[in-house]
Amino acid sequence: MSCIEQMKYTILLERISFKEAREYIEKNSDEVYYVSPGYKIFKDYYIIGVPPIAVGSKGNALVFPYTKPCHGSFVLSIENEDSIKEINRLRESDKEKGPVSLKKDKSLESSKASSTSYLDMWKK
Numbered sequence: 001m002s003c004i005e006q007m008k009y010t011i012l013l014e015r016i017s018f019k020e021a022r023e024y025i026e027k028n029s030d031e032v033y034y035v036s037p038g039y040k041i042f043k044d045y046y047i048i049g050v051p052p053i054a055v056g057s058k059g060n061a062l063v064f065p066y067t068k069p070c071h072g073s074f075v076l077s078i079e080n081e082d083s084i085k086e087i088n089r090l091r092e093s094d095k096e097k098g099p100v101s102l103k104k105d106k107s108l109e110s111s112k113a114s115s116t117s118y119l120d121m122w123k124k
Contacts, residue, residue, distance in 0.1 A: 053065060
């Protein structure tokens with residue numbers, strides 16, 4: 001696929017800031033994972049934004065921020081076979097990193113970002 005707009009998606013929020021996208025995903029997802037800018041989803045698409053970038057799951061739907069130049073940031077939800085694969089990939093990569101970021105009782109403590117600094121992410 002050449003464009004995320006060719007996928008079947010639902011717009012949950014539109015023309016928002018990165019912070020608003022993160023807060024929405026943290027509050028409205030069953031599981032929340034944090035990724036670095038440039039994280040690749042659905043094999044072809046890169047997530048851009050200001051860290052920490054939250055990516056969530058709600059059931060079998062992947063909930064993520066999407067920025068479209070000249071139009072702003074959106075929160076999209078996609079539910080298909082690929083979204084299930086992406087959620088499983090996020091779970092696996094989270095296990096490798098350490099503590100799981102699954103939201104238990106929807107408390108804010110379980111959805112906080114790791115203490116990695118912005119500069120540390122770009123040193124690699």
